[in-house]
Amino acid sequence: MLPQDPSPSPLPASAFPRELFAGAYRRVAFFGGIYSNYLALDRALDLARSLKVDAVFALGDFGAFGPHPDRAVEILRGNGIVSIQGNYEEALSDAAEDCRCGYVDPRDNHYARLSFDYTAAKTAAPHKAWMGTLPRHLRMTLGDRRVLCCHGSPRRINEFLWASATSDAFLRKLLDDYQTDLLICTHTGLHWSRFLEPASGGSAGDGRPAGNGLLARHGRPARGIINVGALGRPANNGRTDVWFAIVEAGDDGTRIEFVPVAYDHARLAAEMEREGLPPEFRETILTGWWTTCLEILPAKERASGRY
Amino acid sequence: MPLDEASRLSGTTNIVFPDVPMLGLDTVWFQVAGSVCNLACTHCFISCSPDNHTHAMMDAAAVEIYLRESESLGVREFYFTGGEPFLNPEMIPILRAALRRGPATVLTNGTLITARRAADLKALSEDSAYSLDIRLSLDGFDAAANDAIRGPGTFVRILEAIGHLAAAGLNPVITVTEACEEAVGSAGRARLLGRLRDLGLDRPRLKVMPLLLLGAEAGRTRAYGKEETLAGTELTEADAASLQCASGRMVTAEGVYVCPILIDFPEARMGSTLAETLRPFPLRHRACHTCHVQGLNCRT
Numbered sequence A: 001m002l003p004q005d006p007s008p009s010p011l012p013a014s015a016f017p018r019e020l021f022a023g024a025y026r027r028v029a030f031f032g033g034i035y036s037n038y039l040a041l042d043r044a045l046d047l048a049r050s051l052k053v054d055a056v057f058a059l060g061d062f063g064a065f066g067p068h069p070d071r072a073v074e075i076l077r078g079n080g081i082v083s084i085q086g087n088y089e090e091a092l093s094d095a096a097e098d099c100r101c102g103y104v105d106p107r108d109n110h111y112a113r114l115s116f117d118y119t120a121a122k123t124a125a126p127h128k129a130w131m132g133t134l135p136r137h138l139r140m141t142l143g144d145r146r147v148l149c150c151h152g153s154p155r156r157i158n159e160f161l162w163a164s165a166t167s168d169a170f171l172r173k174l175l176d177d178y179q180t181d182l183l184i185c186t187h188t189g190l191h192w193s194r195f196l197e198p199a200s201g202g203s204a205g206d207g208r209p210a211g212n213g214l215l216a217r218h219g220r221p222a223r224g225i226i227n228v229g230a231l232g233r234p235a236n237n238g239r240t241d242v243w244f245a246i247v248e249a250g251d252d253g254t255r256i257e258f259v260p261v262a263y264d265h266a267r268l269a270a271e272m273e274r275e276g277l278p279p280e281f282r283e284t285i286l287t288g289w290w291t292t293c294l295e296i297l298p299a300k301e302r303a304s305g306r307y
Numbered sequence B: 001m002p003l004d005e006a007s008r009l010s011g012t013t014n015i016v017f018p019d020v021p022m023l024g025l026d027t028v029w030f031q032v033a034g035s036v037c038n039l040a041c042t043h044c045f046i047s048c049s050p051d052n053h054t055h056a057m058m059d060a061a062a063v064e065i066y067l068r069e070s071e072s073l074g075v076r077e078f079y080f081t082g083g084e085p086f087l088n089p090e091m092i093p094i095l096r097a098a099l100r101r102g103p104a105t106v107l108t109n110g111t112l113i114t115a116r117r118a119a120d121l122k123a124l125s126e127d128s129a130y131s132l133d134i135r136l137s138l139d140g141f142d143a144a145a146n147d148a149i150r151g152p153g154t155f156v157r158i159l160e161a162i163g164h165l166a167a168a169g170l171n172p173v174i175t176v177t178e179a180c181e182e183a184v185g186s187a188g189r190a191r192l193l194g195r196l197r198d199l200g201l202d203r204p205r206l207k208v209m210p211l212l213l214l215g216a217e218a219g220r221t222r223a224y225g226k227e228e229t230l231a232g233t234e235l236t237e238a239d240a241a242s243l244q245c246a247s248g249r250m251v252t253a254e255g256v257y258v259c260p261i262l263i264d265f266p267e268a269r270m271g272s273t274l275a276e277t278l279r280p281f282p283l284r285h286r287a288c289h290t291c292h293v294q295g296l297n298c299r300t
């Protein structure tokens, strides 16, 4: 399908462990948490192809939340999508007790447990073994920009990087510590991006998350973060669409496009019902509002949802 | 030196205490109101009260110096506590300065939050791209339970504060300590959440916090026993990383302490700038045992 290097070569083992160098690109699509939403994944792949990207990468959390976890994994593997581990893949391949999502509230953890137990029971052993072989991080270049892809943050697989809770100072430190210009992540389920001044010590970026579908242009050499959001569930904004991101090295800087994906969400909800998944999860799929895992949200992100 | 102090420091001969590493300065706390509080709760772990001046208030200029330093060290978020932060006359400008640089959380008893102050806080929050989180502590479902711990008349004042914040469009996190036994069970939780909805919080946020057997709380229940230390314990990397002292520091008017919990212990003062405190710290104190066993951290 997509022209993509099938066998990325590892970085020297000494630099950062469990990283792969995935190659040099100009225009790339990144898929965040899929949460078993194989219907949205399928649509997103078609969309990415029609939008003429050089490659597609998946940033972990293939399972959780939705029905029939093997279906999403089979699409990824069948299409040779280069992927990294999320907390779900780490937990499933380790036979861990829970999803290591990083929630702290008892109600959040109750739903996280339902979701993990279902996914763990329904994921085939060979897929779990494959998850254990995935790298933690991917590195690549987009034009002259160095890119690091991770699941939560480069230092912790389940660290939440929210727009309103990630300071510019902290972001700069991550970019410096991990020797990259662009940091690409998921795990929160909400897409956003922010660019910093070219050199450290400058004034803050505008701090605001980029809007839905916005094409953001920034003069080079850009440094910043792109949280690609999730294909698995909507972005807590009352729309049933889910999202992925395209990042492109252009002559005028780095461009980011958040792409909404419309898919057969009614069918997904019906399948979730047949599989005995909680009605609260179906409500999210059908309304676009999050109903669970809310207590981890910072004030701003919490205030913009319905619950 | 009192006996307890002596036994606490007894690790000098053959007992080995684990060191917590400093992994990165994610969280900077400010003891912004010192130890002065308009209440004198029986469970307060630093025994704050209207006339406890052990720790002085910080002025905006002092806070600014540390905000700048934290920024250069890659800080992720700020927490403000006391005492009661809103006794500090510069609290609003201090929060504004913090919110220019990152997300901020204020821990308050709420009793000084008027309609006017709630509106000021809302304006601050709107002006920043970062989150302003307000944590308001409550100790029971009714005046009898709460006021027994926090003092007469406080329940009504806290509910009023929640009402003011809700009316201004802010959604505080309500924290209850385990002293409120009902809040630990799910039925009690549901009742408390219902009560908060009645006050106008349509998306109530609730956190239950473990108690620390220090300060006034040591008199109310019990102090830490001799066996409750981390002597001889080996911390795994994950255990160490989850402790507040592995990723945060507490700034006070008298310098920088290892964590918000130990500011009454001189050996916990690590320096006068943040940079000089970015080194390991030996976990000798009994409170360290609670942190370790209960997984107490600022995310809980």
Ligand code: SF4
Residues within 6 Å of the ligand: B037, B038, B039, B040, B041, B043, B044, B045, B046, B047, B048, B049, B082, B083, B084, B108, B109
């Ligand atoms: S617990 Fe909080 S409100 Fe109560 S005395 Fe201590 S600082 Fe003041």
Ligand code: SF4
Residues within 6 Å of the ligand: B020, B243, B244, B245, B246, B258, B259, B260, B261, B262, B281, B283, B285, B287, B288, B289, B291, B292
């Ligand atoms: S009391 Fe807790 S946070 Fe403070 S030094 Fe001990 S373990 Fe660390």
Ligand SMILES: [Fe+2]
Residues within 6 Å of the ligand: A033, A061, A086, A087, A088, A101, A151, A158, A186, A187, A188
């Ligand atoms: Fe995740």
